[in-house]
Amino acid sequence: MRFFVTLAAALGLACAQGHAQEDRPDLFALIGAGDVEGFTAALDAGAAINVRQDTGLEATPLMWATGVDNPVFVDTLIAAGAEIDTRDAMGDPAINWAAYYGRLPAISALLDAGADTDLTGHGTPVEIVMRRGHQAALAILIDHRNERPDRHAAEAALEAAVMAGDTGTITALANYVDVASARDWAGRPVLQSAARAGQGEAVRALIEAGADPDARDRIGFTALHEAAREGRTGAVAALLAAGADPNARSEPSGLSLTPLHMAATANQVDALRLLLDAGADPDVTGTMGATPLLWATFEGAREAALALVEAGADTSIAGNFGDTARAVAEAREWDDVVAAIDAAEID
Template sequence: MAPTLSNAQVPPSAAEAQAYAGLHQAAWRGDAAKVKALIAAGADVDARDAQGRTPLQVATYARQRDTITLLAKAGAKLDVLENDRYDAVTIAAVADDPQTLSLLLSLGAKAGQTTSRYDGTALIAAAHLGHDEVVRILIRAGAPLDHVNNLHWTALIESIVLGDGGPRHQRTLVALVDAGANTQLADRQGNTPLQLAKARGYEAMVEKLKSAGAR
């Protein structure tokens, strides 16, 4: 089974944050005045820390939305991947941070990049974790519903096999099904979402899938 994506990500540690200087430090702290001054002085808005994180990604981890806006307007790249191949959109999705996610998308960030060591997407990551509001935002933004990662799982499958069958994962599955996710795409062993939900005793999911014509 895949590890939890929140553990796969590498947010700045306390020691790293303490050691930050320049634009990374200002982004982490949300120091808008310093961000503006550093940008005006020619600081590299896409500089990388030891983990390949840009100031904008650091600001995303820290939920410093004003800083994200400042950096984006200064030309910071919204869709770059850090060393573990996460972009800012996936960082916000995994953090269950719909406000920051919505901001990033409004600034032009892409909803459907292939990210992470699993060749997944932000939508798959959010479905895995049952972040139903985030899932709905990504769907509205055009995230690919049926992307298959290198575990041979879609967002729909992950909402079942890596979820707990509870209310948030149920709402996640409903959002995906209602948006038109393919209910027949199977895992590597040939198990469909309906079969996977039945095997786990997730009755609410089973009924939703059946109502959508799943087999």
């Protein structure tokens, strides 16, 4: 499992397994096992709270602790004096890890402890939660940074109508709001709100009223990225019918991903197939050199991985970390995916 742990950590995907540390208490394993009693005893015995893992991203226990549900580990490490803004090998501090997971208690605890939200590894915390789709975490972070946009009442009413799927009100409000520039509560194109919520009719009404199907947010995501990640097939279909680009690439702050990457990452097979049918490139690579197939294997999206292999995705491409989709699938013991890749390579 060496390269899976390495690849997973390199993408901020700390698995719930500890990595053995010789000659010292294994805080990582204790956290992964949810062993609060053993963890507390190790700290009381003088365990090094800022120790780094020997492989992967050289994570600290605080980073690792953001990946588990129990907030006591993060709280205890902070109280014990853990270094808040220490960065891993990709430049991500603990709050970026918490942002990846969308762990609200961890994010709040780290913010209260003074975590720096400007540090960039594979994005800032705000950029990471936008990419991952963690709306509640995004609200906490932009409120902390005082980044809520000022909006007039009609713009807020338009978003409310979008979320309710009220196409009549959307059409009426288009007389008072520039739909093309209308933004949601976080400053993103309001069309993205419709896409995230799966409001296909609202998507159509907004586009008819002047919304750009390919309008982008601060990380370069379009409404199609959002709909694909959430598996909103009605919205995906409506956007594609309106001419949205199935190969739109986000900004480097969004890891240069396409909607197909998002569908693959989230294991949204139906959305993935709609995108492929519309001409999405299955072999496009993002900032980390990873194709949608590689992202699917990294993220544990087994069905999406199979669908991509069956669709003819190039299985020989290795990302920046050196392993192919077959190697990661083999590490996960996905015999069906490995067999499908082998059969595709023979053909």
